[in-house]
Amino acid sequence: MTSGNHGDETDRDLIGRWKAGDSRAASLLVERHADALARFAVSSGERSEIEELVQDTFVRAFASIDSFRGESSLRTWLFTIERRLMLDRRRQERRQKMTVPVEAGDAVTEFDALDSLVAAEAESRVRKAVNDLSPTQREVFTLRVEQGMSYREIAELVGTTEGAARVHYHNAMRAVKESIGD
């Protein structure tokens, strides 16, 4: 899959239009890929500020659009950017936890509508089974099942081989089945 074609125009067409000054083309690209990015973030374990993460992903992507060579699909490229942002975010959180002492009475971070919805759906048995997977297995598994990516695309995104991605997927599937007692 080198370019999405969900409507009349491909991702590449919309990028070209945006470069030519058509801001509406950017909105169409956001519309096309935003939900997938949000789901990817949630399935990767993000629980707060999902929309901010998705927005940051798009802002960075459009700012460096000339570096998108089209060798992978735009969605895969967006996932790569978002993945990097999530890793940065986790690194920052780890650093903050090390330097900021937690005191009794500290307020919980604010929840937006998305967070509460995420919290609710996390109770489902299959969701819990997926969330209990190791980070690598969960990432490969959700990209394959929820995003429909090929093993080649997954390997490119997470920085592994197709064979390893296939092994991770099947191990994850076995673990999920065992978890839900199937």
Added chain:
Amino acid sequence: MIECTNAEVRDALPDLLHGRLSPLDTATMNAHVESCAACRAELALLREIRASSRLVAPVDVAKISAAIPAYGGRATTVEAPSRTPAASRSGFLRIAAAALVLLGGGLVWSNMTSESKPDVASAGASLTAPVPGVVTSTPNASTPAATGSPSENAAGSGNTEVASLSLVESTADLSDADMEQLLTDIEGMEAMPSAEPQSVTLTTDEMGIDQ
């Protein structure tokens, strides 16, 4: 836990779920799933997992779109080799200076051809008057140093021969500071009146050139 022994089919179940298979492969897979309980169960589980992932509140597309900056990149056509900012600026200054000197010289020549015949000596002197960035040469004069002061390049005191002007070499040899001074000096030259052209002889003082 029962698993289908056909690894290839199990591998392709997510592709079947997402409609990524060709029509022929889709038909083949569907036929297998109908006859294989393990694959039916696994496909149902994949559907449930995928459906559960959709329980994510939609993001605000308008808000995200508004945050995207306008495209500020270069055109996608083939570009000339990039130059460093300093080199580009220096090159621009040289071109601008050369254009202004040519314009200034052209204006002097146009007045030379007016009805009042110019004094040859003074015309020659005006042409040979030192102009920053202008290299003047006479048949017996040596080529001036590349970065020497323009006044040092004056084509011999009292020599009334019209000197040839060589612009390109000297502007290329000037530093950025000299180039900027050249532009300032040229801009300070008195503009030609739009009325009846008159003979004009600019002295070095009028041209703001330090000797």
